[in-house]
Amino acid sequence: xxxxxxxxxxxxxxxxxxxxxxxxxxxxxxxxxxxxxxxxxxxxxxxxxxxxxxxxxxxxxxxxxxxxxxxxxxxxxxxxxxxxxxxxxxxxxxxxxxxxxxxxx
Numbered sequence: 001x002x003x004x005x006x007x008x009x010x011x012x013x014x015x016x017x018x019x020x021x022x023x024x025x026x027x028x029x030x031x032x033x034x035x036x037x038x039x040x041x042x043x044x045x046x047x048x049x050x051x052x053x054x055x056x057x058x059x060x061x062x063x064x065x066x067x068x069x070x071x072x073x074x075x076x077x078x079x080x081x082x083x084x085x086x087x088x089x090x091x092x093x094x095x096x097x098x099x100x101x102x103x104x105x
Contacts, residue, residue: 022053055078
């Protein structure tokens, strides 16, 4: 198999895109986890990162000759990313912390 410059560029850009998406989602989840706020965004970002890895692995399946796994891994990835998006954007009502003084007090 002959590697052309276009093939090499495609591989490099796919690797860069996957690292940016997965790395950004994991970093965002870490920041929310560290601050102990919006736990739904931690879970959502982890699901988005996991979902992004499935289509990235699909190319490996094709290279290994398991072409049918391409479509299944892409489907799983899309579903995970969508569930992660829904989880991260869920509206949680803000509750008053018992440590803050009330207006009446």
